[in-house]
Amino acid sequence: MKYLRSIFVLFYCLVTSCVTEEDAFDKDISNPEKTSFVLSVFDYYQVNDNNPSKCFEFIYPFSVASNKNNRINFSAKQGMNDFFNLQNSKFFANSVVFPFNVVLLDGTLLTVENRKDFEELLSTCEIPSFTTRTFTETDCVQFEYPVEVISETNSDQKVTITDSETLASFASNPTLEFPVISYPVNTNFGTTINSEFEHLTLLNDCQTAIENSVCPEFEIEVVDFGDAFEILNFLIETENDKIPTETIWTVNGEVIDGESRPFLQFDFTDLNNRSRFGELRYDVCAKAFFEDCLIEREVCVVANFESEVNENCLKDIDFLITTTDVPGLLNFEALFEPEDEDNTSYVWTVGGEPIGEIFKKVSFQFDNPGIYFLCLSAREIGLDCNSNQGNNFPTKCIRIGIDENLAPITCQTLVFILPTISNSEEGRYNYEADYSALDQSEIVYTWSLDNRIVPDVTTNKVSFNFNNPQTYEICVAVSNPNCPEDTEIRRCVTTVVRPEDIAP
Helix, strand or coil: CHHHHHHHHHHHHHHCCCEEEECCCCCCCCCCEECCHHHHHHHHHHHCCCCCCCCEEEECCEEEEECCCCEEEECCHHHHHHHHHHCECCECEEEECCCEEEEECCCCEEEECCHHHHHHHHHHCCCCCHHHHHHHCCCCCCECCCEEEEECCCCCCEEEECCHHHHHHHHHCCCCCCEEECCCEEECCCCEECCHHHHHHHHHHHHHHHHCCCCCCEEEEECCCCCCCCEEEEEEEEHHHCCCCEEEEEECCEECCCCCCCEEEEECCCHHHHHHHCCCEEEEEEEEECCCCCCCEEEEEEEECHHHCCHHHHCCCEEEEEECCCCCEEEEEEECCCCCHHHEEEEEEECCEECCCCCCEEEEECCCCEEEEEEEEEEECCCCCCCCCCCCCCEEEEEEEECCCCCECCCCCCEEEEEEEEECCCCEEEEEEECCCCCHHHCEEEEEECCEECCCCCCCEEEEECCCCCEEEEEEEEECCCCCCCCCCEEEEEEECCHHHCCC
16 A cells, blocks of 8 residues: 555656656666665755755756666656655665766765766765665674675676674675675564665664663773682673673673673683783673663773783793603603792692692603693792782693503694784784693794785794784694694684774
């Protein structure tokens, strides 16, 4: 019935000469070209109809075509306004006749002769294109993948989007000319979007809902230091004491699994956390979601222990492992130069349990095969490493494998540590390959970025400054002479850098 009403109103406009309509395009007149820019401009023009600062005005006559292949000629602004009220999901403008003219707010006359000119008009007036909105405004309209994207100028050119990360990467660096989504598409809420106009309507409704959202302000408060300086408690505080329905906590960009409450207790000196996050600066962030709020907001605080760290607490420490003639019996020797050797004790642990000796050279008997976590910590009497920077005595941990014959495994498994951001303002990402071997001096690391070898880096750590928002693949390969020749020791990780992650 609504489509019939649209035809009736269009007929009324034809009678009143606001609009003329042609069922077939005249061959001697330029044919309309389909472009999603029409949706963007019409949407902007309708919203800003009475805005004296509107970027431009059309110069009439001006012609478009509908998705039903009806050509519509506007002879005056009133006709266009009437047409705006006619549009719906089954009848809408999706093509334009080039050239057409507009006059900008400063009085400049501009002739739009093709898609490139049309795109420049949108850019000049800071009007986000329909395609940009569909690719970036995904908070309310979330796709059910895969989604097919085609070129408006050549529908045979296609790209299949398989997930949200691929979509973000394509949006920042499209590989098609004038890309648009191929409809229909499904959303993860079970809704089917059948056309560009339906998609635009959903985006606008979502934007209105976001603007009308009731979203409380919130901040993160460090409640206390617990029973030890190294344990910090973080609490979300909101206006009117509203409680979030869900909270996502991150430390240095890594999501803390299993923590969805508005409260986080984190032990910064836990050995596992230390190997994951570093030792000095921690960016603790919370994304809080509230009822009746559609805006995703994130608040961060910094737990910075750097200024209070004693330099002697940060000395490099390592250890040497040697075998014996007794199966499972290994010798360990600390490689460390303390200020006062006579007043330094060495705490050796295997699997978190002290082995009972505090000397620089010790032995340990492994009775069962498996992977063990071996740690060494040097404790110097009189050296205070227990202030609020946590327990930061010089410490070194590795994994060591023991095979069925109780012999150490010389060809270990490479465990790839996810990246951390050392300074979010500079956008610097650090990567570390965690690989344990009896003789680290024999190991060579080869890093690559998007299949290109990173020169002059042969250690287990590498850093990058990413200047472009896109998806990067970082890989590391380990060369271990103790492994069989056909053994591939290689791991990769993908990092998605968003526009907001790039330093201004």
